[in-house]
Amino acid sequence: MGENKDARVLIVGSVAYDTVETETGKVEMALGGAATYASVATSYYCRPSVVAVVGEDFKDEHVDFLEKRGVDLKGMQRKKGKTFHWAGRYLPDMIGRETLDTQLNVFEDFDPVLPDDYKGIDYVFLANIHPGLQKKVLDQVTGPKLIVCDTMNLWIDIAREELVELLPRVNVLVINDEEVRQLTGDFNVIRAARRLLADGVKTALIVKRGEHGSTLVTREGIGVAPAYPVDNLIDPTGAGDTFAGALIGYLAAMDDASLPSMKKSLIHGAAVASFTVEGFSLDRLRETTRADVDVRARELREIMITE
Amino acid sequence: MGENKDARVLIVGSVAYDTVETETGKVEMALGGAATYASVATSYYCRPSVVAVVGEDFKDEHVDFLEKRGVDLKGMQRKKGKTFHWAGRYLPDMIGRETLDTQLNVFEDFDPVLPDDYKGIDYVFLANIHPGLQKKVLDQVTGPKLIVCDTMNLWIDIAREELVELLPRVNVLVINDEEVRQLTGDFNVIRAARRLLADGVKTALIVKRGEHGSTLVTREGIGVAPAYPVDNLIDPTGAGDTFAGALIGYLAAMDDASLPSMKKSLIHGAAVASFTVEGFSLDRLRETTRADVDVRARELREIMITE
Numbered sequence: 001m002g003e004n005k006d007a008r009v010l011i012v013g014s015v016a017y018d019t020v021e022t023e024t025g026k027v028e029m030a031l032g033g034a035a036t037y038a039s040v041a042t043s044y045y046c047r048p049s050v051v052a053v054v055g056e057d058f059k060d061e062h063v064d065f066l067e068k069r070g071v072d073l074k075g076m077q078r079k080k081g082k083t084f085h086w087a088g089r090y091l092p093d094m095i096g097r098e099t100l101d102t103q104l105n106v107f108e109d110f111d112p113v114l115p116d117d118y119k120g121i122d123y124v125f126l127a128n129i130h131p132g133l134q135k136k137v138l139d140q141v142t143g144p145k146l147i148v149c150d151t152m153n154l155w156i157d158i159a160r161e162e163l164v165e166l167l168p169r170v171n172v173l174v175i176n177d178e179e180v181r182q183l184t185g186d187f188n189v190i191r192a193a194r195r196l197l198a199d200g201v202k203t204a205l206i207v208k209r210g211e212h213g214s215t216l217v218t219r220e221g222i223g224v225a226p227a228y229p230v231d232n233l234i235d236p237t238g239a240g241d242t243f244a245g246a247l248i249g250y251l252a253a254m255d256d257a258s259l260p261s262m263k264k265s266l267i268h269g270a271a272v273a274s275f276t277v278e279g280f281s282l283d284r285l286r287e288t289t290r291a292d293v294d295v296r297a298r299e300l301r302e303i304m305i306t307e
Numbered sequence: 308m309g310e311n312k313d314a315r316v317l318i319v320g321s322v323a324y325d326t327v328e329t330e331t332g333k334v335e336m337a338l339g340g341a342a343t344y345a346s347v348a349t350s351y352y353c354r355p356s357v358v359a360v361v362g363e364d365f366k367d368e369h370v371d372f373l374e375k376r377g378v379d380l381k382g383m384q385r386k387k388g389k390t391f392h393w394a395g396r397y398l399p400d401m402i403g404r405e406t407l408d409t410q411l412n413v414f415e416d417f418d419p420v421l422p423d424d425y426k427g428i429d430y431v432f433l434a435n436i437h438p439g440l441q442k443k444v445l446d447q448v449t450g451p452k453l454i455v456c457d458t459m460n461l462w463i464d465i466a467r468e469e470l471v472e473l474l475p476r477v478n479v480l481v482i483n484d485e486e487v488r489q490l491t492g493d494f495n496v497i498r499a500a501r502r503l504l505a506d507g508v509k510t511a512l513i514v515k516r517g518e519h520g521s522t523l524v525t526r527e528g529i530g531v532a533p534a535y536p537v538d539n540l541i542d543p544t545g546a547g548d549t550f551a552g553a554l555i556g557y558l559a560a561m562d563d564a565s566l567p568s569m570k571k572s573l574i575h576g577a578a579v580a581s582f583t584v585e586g587f588s589l590d591r592l593r594e595t596t597r598a599d600v601d602v603r604a605r606e607l608r609e610i611m612i613t614e
Binding site for chain 1: 400495516519520528571573574
């Protein structure tokens with residue numbers, strides 16, 4: 001079974017301009033947003049179709065960049081006002097971060113309306129946005145094969161009810177270790193993941209653990225994939241989004257959301273994410289080819305210890 | 308190549324009575340200490356020979372327990388006074404802990420003297436004690452094949468010089484992620500490990516990451532092993548000691564300290580450590596057989612994702 005490059009993935013989330021500071025430098029108003037990162041990652045495998053909103057200030061060069069990557073922008077609305085802006089600073093550990101500024105701008109009234117030809121897409125990625133908006137998307141799709149959902153600490157804090165209600169409609173919840181603890185109140189990540197499966201997530205939890213890799217937890221068992229050992233970490237922004245984007249891109253291209261396929265997808269997620277963090281914004285991914293990704297995926301498989 | 312159950316491992320470290328409190332309960336004056344934990348773990352694979360010191364209060368039942376596990380106690384000195392005592396409390400995350408009391412007692416003047424028939428042992432584990440004492444042991448051995456060394460934040464704080472001087476005499480430094488950061492000042496664990504290799508550790512770093520598993524870093528590449536997913540974590544004490552004890556026990560039993568063998572040893576370390584934390588003190592290991600360990604080692608290999 002080969003990959004079908006024409007397979008489609010529906011991606012809904014933010015498109016943003018980010019101002020990011022890390023120990024290694026700073027970028028201002030750089031292209032960002034969960035849907036942006038995810039769709040570029042998906043584009044290594046197949047065809048992302050994005051639902052998002054941008055303002056009048058969204059640059060032609062960024063439209064061009066995305067379209068050249070094969071990203072379908074039919075569902076990207078352009079509204080009066082400015083594009084969503086986030087500014088933040090990472091702590092020296094490159095894990096903790098503080099938000100310096102958030103300007104929702106056009107994102108404040110975002111109503112994710114799916115173009116008709118998006119509604120039947122079989123692979124859906126609900127990137128990190130308010131669970132109420134994620135629900136709106138699910139109300140428009142017609143029986144996809146796989147729904148992957150991301151979230152963040154903010155929604156667990158302020159929209160927990162809506163998030164919890166959404167979970168039984170989701171096949172795979174992608175979440176980081178801190179968030180799975182926060183959502184369940186359980187320090188043990190595996191137990192917390194199992195609890196979320198018991199509480200409704202249909203198929204699997206994928207816990208992102210940064211430099212520690214990722215863990216797939218299903219009712220049948222667990223799977224572990226390492227992170228690629230990056231020793232030139234420039235900016236962690238977008239790591240999780242590209243991890244998930246590559247993961248669902250691989251599953252869609254294979255048209256196989258079985259457990260073995262899902263396990264393999266973690267490797268692809270790790271490979272693409274490892275490039276993301278080696279530059280600010282999408283800088284490193286711009287110069288990264290699918291062949292580069294495959295080299296790291298192979299190295300990741302070699303890293304794993306088997307007897 | 309099979310395992311040689313009669314292979315020997317020299318283990319030097321503390322034997323202690325611990326008072327430990329976790330969210331799940333409390334034990335008082337329970338058998339503990341790095342050398343104790345490590346030697347019991349080694350005993351699943353071959354014959355540990357311990358160098359340690361205990362006081363007059365050290366109980367016969369604990370001597371019996373260790374001897375029944377095949378632990379050679381010829382090098383365990385009994386001195387006037389009380390056995391080393393540590394009391395601590397784990398934070399709810401089961402990672403952070405606070406020391407409530409430390410009474411060095413007979414450990415204060417510990418002089419690790421090797422019985423003659425210990426000196427030629429090929430596999431040496433310097434469990435977590437002052438690097439000055441670890442050095443004294445190395446001055447007595449006659450060309451072992453493999454020296455594995457553990458340490459802790461305390462020695463990095465108060466005996467950094469001596470620890471750093473010891474490293475070029477050590478094949479494998481076993482260290483946790485916080486300690487490797489502390490020792491190098493580098494937040495990136497892989498880069499930190501590589502720096503220690505550049506600075507002198509002969510063969511490999513093995514970074515223990517608790518629930519995230521462990522990572523082997525050599526000049527040739529890295530290897531990653533998951534932790535066994537324990538959902539009944541009772542007491543983390545001794546996890547690292549038993550991880551290292553099982554690891555070197557396996558290497559000695561195979562008489563193979565090659566890179567492929569070292570990679571495999573991480574799985575054995577993870578399997579034994581996973582039982583350790585399912586009870587206070589050595590309670591869970593008392594009832595755990597080698598067959599039990601092998602089941603978990605097999606499960607760990609299945610957890611790893613390969614294509």
